[in-house]
Amino acid sequence: MTFAAIHRHGTRLYVFEATVPKGAPPPGLFQQSLQFLDEEGKPVRYRTYYTTGYSEEWKFPAPPPPRTR
Numbered sequence: 001m002t003f004a005a006i007h008r009h010g011t012r013l014y015v016f017e018a019t020v021p022k023g024a025p026p027p028g029l030f031q032q033s034l035q036f037l038d039e040e041g042k043p044v045r046y047r048t049y050y051t052t053g054y055s056e057e058w059k060f061p062a063p064p065p066p067r068t069r
Contacts, residue, residue: 003027009036009044042067 003026007014014034018027036044044065 001026005034007034038064038067 001022001024002017002019004018005016007016020027038044044067046065
């Protein structure tokens with residue numbers, strides 16, 4: 001079986017892929033949430049779908065996402 005996860009943060013695309021033998025437990029990486037941190041080590045939380053384009057509000061470079069706490 002093959003497992004994959006695709007994430008985008010800023011202008012980077014992260015693709016994770018793992019293949020395990022049939023009957024083996026799934027890879028642990030795909031059972032956890034991926035979290036991004038800002039330059040101060042604080043979690044970044046996206047409240048909507050994130051895009052750097054295709055909208056009236058599009059600006060380049062893309063504005064930073066909101067921070068938590």
